[in-house]
Amino acid sequence: MPTEHASASASAGRTGASARLLPEVQARDAGGERHAVAVRDMFDRISPTYDLLNRLLSAGTDRRWRKRALDVLTESLPAGPVLDSCAGTLDLAAALARRVGAERVVATDFAREMLGAGRDKVPASTRLLVGDAMALPFAAGSFAGMTCGFGMRNLAEPTRGIAEAHRVLAPGGVFVVLEFFKPTRMSTQVFHAVYGRGLLPLVGRIVSGDGEAYGYLSESMRGFLTRDQFAEAMAEAGFRDVQARDLTFGIASLIWGRK
Numbered sequence: 213m214p215t216e217h218a219s220a221s222a223s224a225g226r227t228g229a230s231a232r233l234l235p236e237v238q239a240r241d242a243g244g245e246r247h248a249v250a251v252r253d254m255f256d257r258i259s260p261t262y263d264l265l266n267r268l269l270s271a272g273t274d275r276r277w278r279k280r281a282l283d284v285l286t287e288s289l290p291a292g293p294v295l296d297s298c299a300g301t302l303d304l305a306a307a308l309a310r311r312v313g314a315e316r317v318v319a320t321d322f323a324r325e326m327l328g329a330g331r332d333k334v335p336a337s338t339r340l341l342v343g344d345a346m347a348l349p350f351a352a353g354s355f356a357g358m359t360c361g362f363g364m365r366n367l368a369e370p371t372r373g374i375a376e377a378h379r380v381l382a383p384g385g386v387f388v389v390l391e392f393f394k395p396t397r398m399s400t401q402v403f404h405a406v407y408g409r410g411l412l413p414l415v416g417r418i419v420s421g422d423g424e425a426y427g428y429l430s431e432s433m434r435g436f437l438t439r440d441q442f443a444e445a446m447a448e449a450g451f452r453d454v455q456a457r458d459l460t461f462g463i464a465s466l467i468w469g470r471k
Contacts, residue, residue, distance in 0.1 A: 258420050265419050281359060298362070322345070356382055383471055387451060394438045
């Protein structure tokens, strides 16, 4: 399946209220485009071994997390197309295509090589686009639903990503985020310290030869929002009925809301 390139101008900036929610990630703003380019290049670099490492490091738990995310999405999903943003190697998009029909699914990611690594997972009727989650190349109100799995914490300005999700959803549309948020429980803090700072870079170095990239993935968890902060940011952006659920003792979490 060919991968198309698309771009669009940003439609939403950060407000003062949303800026208050981001004390740990404000440093990204100073980097701006440099941050985006560095993250995109990193994901392109690790794309050949990304799936293998996911399976090794999660022992298949990531599949159960994605199923839970799609259960939430499809519980009351309106008719219409569905977007998977920050789609990576298309595991979530493939599961989404099986659930709602491949012809309804559009998947975007700003790292072309990640999409290329997963292109065989999705049917030909699933449309793939290279695009930025902070400036999605779609008209307002284009989608009935939207998912984002483990991608929001990589954005230079997460609130812009949330605002873009709200923009491209039609009224009544559902936005579901599956993510590693900054841990608040002592147990999850300990887990992230051991797993993220030790095991993740070590296994990443052994399998991919790129321990630095997997060190970044760990740092991105520690420097992101808590689950409650992200839920507040969604409400600030205009989402209603925002709800959250922890998965596997809070290691990952689901947050969802409706436009």
